[in-house]
Amino acid sequence: MDEKITVEVCVGTSCHLMGSSVLISTLEELSADIARKIKTKLSLCFEVCHGDKNPPVVRINGDFYDEMTPDRLRELLLKMAGETS
Numbered sequence: 001m002d003e004k005i006t007v008e009v010c011v012g013t014s015c016h017l018m019g020s021s022v023l024i025s026t027l028e029e030l031s032a033d034i035a036r037k038i039k040t041k042l043s044l045c046f047e048v049c050h051g052d053k054n055p056p057v058v059r060i061n062g063d064f065y066d067e068m069t070p071d072r073l074r075e076l077l078l079k080m081a082g083e084t085s
């Protein structure tokens, strides 16, 4: 797989208060096999948390996922990277 999965973690105030730093730790703890398929970015507020999205918000390949948890993030990425969880 040449194309990497782009994961953007919001570190804006609302997302930070709701645990986005734990999501960053989750990304750091992924195995090397998964990590090399992922490009991680930190982002300031996506401006969606005052609309229909609840923090913490992560954008993966352009799609927003809200109320993200470490387990859900890990599962999503394993699935997208073609690995079994």
Ligand code: FES
Binding pocket: 010, 011, 012, 013, 014, 015, 016, 044, 045, 046, 047, 048, 049, 050, 055, 056, 057
């Ligand atoms: S603070 Fe994260 S989307 Fe607004």
